[in-house]
Amino acid sequence: MIAVKNLQKNYGKLEILKGIDLEIHKGEVVVVIGPSGSGKSTFLRCLNLLEQPTGGEITFEGQSITSKKHDINITREKMGMVFQQFNLFPHKTVLQNITLAPIKVKKQQQAEADKFAMELLKTVGLEDKKDAYPAQLSGGQKQRIAIARALAMQPHVMLFDEPTSALDPEMVGEVLEVMKKLAEDGMTMVIVTHEMGFAREVGDRILFMDGGVIVEQGTPAQVFGNPQHVRTQDFLSKVL
Amino acid sequence: MDITLFKMAYDYRDFFLTGLQYTLLLAVLGVFFGFILGIIISLLRMSKWGVLRFLATAWVEFLRGTPMLVQLFLIHYGLATFGIEFTPIQSGAITLSINSSAYLAEIFRAGIQGVDRGQMEAARSLGMKQGMTMRHIILPQALKSVLPAIGNEFITIIKESSIISFIGVTDLMFQARTVTTISYDGMTPLVIIAFMYFVLTFTLSKILGRLERRLNTDDRR
Numbered sequence: 012m013i014a015v016k017n018l019q020k021n022y023g024k025l026e027i028l029k030g031i032d033l034e035i036h037k038g039e040v041v042v043v044i045g046p047s048g049s050g051k052s053t054f055l056r057c058l059n060l061l062e063q064p065t066g067g068e069i070t071f072e073g074q075s076i077t078s079k080k081h082d083i084n085i086t087r088e089k090m091g092m093v094f095q096q097f098n099l100f101p102h103k104t105v106l107q108n109i110t111l112a113p114i115k116v117k118k119q120q121q122a123e124a125d126k127f128a129m130e131l132l133k134t135v136g137l138e139d140k141k142d143a144y145p146a147q148l149s150g151g152q153k154q155r156i157a158i159a160r161a162l163a164m165q166p167h168v169m170l171f172d173e174p175t176s177a178l179d180p181e182m183v184g185e186v187l188e189v190m191k192k193l194a195e196d197g198m199t200m201v202i203v204t205h206e207m208g209f210a211r212e213v214g215d216r217i218l219f220m221d222g223g224v225i226v227e228q229g230t231p232a233q234v235f236g237n238p239q240h241v242r243t244q245d246f247l248s249k250v251l
Numbered sequence: 252m253d254i255t256l257f258k259m260a261y262d263y264r265d266f267f268l269t270g271l272q273y274t275l276l277l278a279v280l281g282v283f284f285g286f287i288l289g290i291i292i293s294l295l296r297m298s299k300w301g302v303l304r305f306l307a308t309a310w311v312e313f314l315r316g317t318p319m320l321v322q323l324f325l326i327h328y329g330l331a332t333f334g335i336e337f338t339p340i341q342s343g344a345i346t347l348s349i350n351s352s353a354y355l356a357e358i359f360r361a362g363i364q365g366v367d368r369g370q371m372e373a374a375r376s377l378g379m380k381q382g383m384t385m386r387h388i389i390l391p392q393a394l395k396s397v398l399p400a401i402g403n404e405f406i407t408i409i410k411e412s413s414i415i416s417f418i419g420v421t422d423l424m425f426q427a428r429t430v431t432t433i434s435y436d437g438m439t440p441l442v443i444i445a446f447m448y449f450v451l452t453f454t455l456s457k458i459l460g461r462l463e464r465r466l467n468t469d470d471r472r
Contacts, residue, residue, distance in 0.1 A: 061372055088378035098373035102391050111387060112377035157373075164377055 012037045012072060012168065012199055013058065019066035020053055027053045029223040030067070035168075040200045042214035042231075044207070046246055050223040051203045055172050058201065059083070059090045072167070088116060091161030095173040097153040099145040105132070105156050106141040109163045117164065124163070131159040135189050151182030155189055162193075169193065171202040187213075207250055211235050219243045259439045263430045270426030271447060277340070277422060278409045278451075281347030285408065286401075288348060289355025294385070296360055307356070314353035320414050322346050327418045343415035351408050358400045362393030395466050402459035406452045413448075423447055 013035040020028040027050045035041055043051045056062040058069065060076065060083045069077050076086050100108050109131060110124040119127075132138045135155040145153055154174055161169060171190065175183040187209050194200055194213050204210060210217055210231065217234040219227045219242075227240045235251075238244045260267065295307035314322065327342035337345065366389050374384040394401070416425035427440040434440070 059376055061376065084375075084378050084380055087376055090376070092373075092376035094369055094373060096367075096369050098367070098369035100370065100373070100388055102395070112374075112379055115383055115387065116378045161377070 012039075013201075014070045015058075015067070016069075017067040018054070018057060018064050018069065020050075020057060020062060021065045027223055028057070028064070031223075031225060033218070033225065035199065035201060037167075037199055038197050040194045040198075040202065040213055040215045041218060042210040042216070043201065043203045043218045043220055044205070044210055044246075045218075045220035045226075049220045051220050052172050054220065055170050055201060055203050058170055059087050059092060061092075084116075088164050089167045091164060091166035091169040093154070093157050093161055093169065093171045093174045095176050097145070097150070097157045097177070099153055099157055099160070101145050103144075104141070105137070105143050105145070105148075108145070108156060109160045112160070113163050128159070128163055131162050132156075134162075134192070135159050136185075149182060150178045151185045154178065154182075154186045158186075158189055158193070168199040168201065171200065171204065173203050173205065175204065175206055205250070207235070207247075219246065221246065255436070255439055256442060259430070259434065259436065260443050263434070263440070266426045266430050267423070267443060267447065269421055270423035270444065273340075273420055273422040273425075274409070274412055274448075275451070277343050277347060277412045277415060277420065278405075280344040281351055281408045281412060282405050284344070284348035285351030285355055285404075288352035289359055290390070292352055292356035293359035293363065296356065297363065311353045311356055314350050315357075319346060319350050319411060320417065322350060323414060323418060339415065339418045339420045342418060343412070343420050346415070347408055347412055350411075351404055354404050354407075355401065358397050358404065359393065361400075362397035363389055365396055366392045398459065398463050398466070402456060402463075405455055405459070409451050409455065410448060 013033075015031055015033040018028055018031040019026070031054055043054065045051050053062055057064045064077060067077070068075055071086055071090070074086070075081060076083060100111070103111065106125065106128055109128040110119075110121070113119040113124040113127070114121060129138065129141065132141055135158060137152060137155055137159075140148060140152065140156070145156070148156065158169075158174075174190070175186050178186065183206065187206065190200070190202070190209075191213050202210075202214070212231075214231050216228060217231050218225050219234060219238075219240070221242050227234060227238065227243045234243065235247065238247055292307050292310060295303045296311070298304050298307070323342065323346040326346055327337060327339065330337070370388050370392065371384055374388045375381075379387070412422060413424040416422050416428070419425070421429075423444040427444045430440040431437050
């Protein structure tokens with residue numbers, strides 16, 4: 012579904028990504044772990060071109076999205092993204108946050124968009140908050156709305172950039188629960204996270220990144236149970 | 252003195268009301284076109300094209316760096332030598348608009364750059380195009396945060412509009428001098444129009460204050 016070939020990203024002389032090769036299949040849940048500064052977030056943000064790669068190629072559903080002719084907006088409709096800082100639109104209500112893009116981008120009718128939004132709100136357990144503004148929500152609620160907002164575009168893949176890192180500990184669970192449900196429903200997901208328990212439980216494949224490369228990858232059992240690389244062992248011994 | 256004040260205000264009410272009419276007309280035109288132009292200029296200043304950025308910056312620097320009176324004369328008398336002639340009202344409206352556009356552009360730019368980067372990213376990640384994101388996500392938040400500064404600029408426009416009396420627009424300032432010429436009273440007409448200007452600006456600042464409070468109910472952060 013997504014194929015990444017020799018992906019590179021530099022900021023001036025600083026090399027963040029030093030050649031990433033990866034294939035992500037439909038329905039797969041790929042969890043990216045690694046120390047801060049290893050390039051995990053940059054990698055994720057390259058997948059929908061929020062960061063413009065300096066080299067390499069990314070294809071999504073058979074189309075090269077890194078080619079100059081490609082209109083990235085069309086691809087982004089099919090790639091949902093959830094951010095560490097939620098990034099809800101503070102001047103819009105919860106319902107408006109969710110329906111804005113479907114109405115403006117997909118040209119859905121208001122009623123149709125509202126109906127689907129209410130279904131999504133039900134899924135994330137926040138129907139009663141439809142008329143609230145983001146400032147009136149807790150962190151965990153905000154993130155669940157952000158997930159609903161991304162899902163409203165009916166994406167083929169969901170990207171999660173440390174979705175629980177900005178949350179108070181007691182709110183992490185409710186967000187992970189929603190993500191788990193999503194994974195069980197067969198959504199293709201790429202998740203950057205520090206939640207090792209979640210990675211082990213929900214991930215089909217774990218990528219360990221360090222220094223701008225994928226050091227090691229495999230099933231959770233392989234990576235967590237029997238890490239091959241010294242750097243992986245070192246990292247896991249610190250976080251587990 | 253106080254008796255003369257009211258008597259004069261009443262006796263010459265037609266003069267003052269005409270003046271008020273033109274001052275208001277010019278201020279409204281200046282605010283309206285200055286606002287639209289200001290948004291355009293601020294977007295150009297953040298364009299990815301160097302030429303556009305340069306032109307917009309030059310526009311802002313020139314208009315901020317030269318007296319508005321000079322700008323007014325350049326437009327009204329200077330352009331006339333090239334065969335481009337405007338009526339006094341047109342010249343006044345153009346001068347006020349472009350002059351305030353420079354200040355407003357800087358205010359908007361500060362506001363737009365003050366909106367969290369994540370807002371742009373979130374909207375773009377949903378497939379919204381740049382322009383769409385600006386209109387629905389960035390500008391509403393930017394405008395809200397710079398509303399007090401915009402209000403200041405509007406008040407400035409109302410006051411500065413008095414210079415258009417120089418080219419013969421019968422605004423409040425012009426009418427005050429007319430009344431002085433008729434009545435030989437140099438003081439009272441000025442006090443009257445000072446009061447009228449104040450009522451205009453004070454009302455505006457109250458309206459903006461109310462608008463600000465209303466917008467703030469959205470997101471108490």
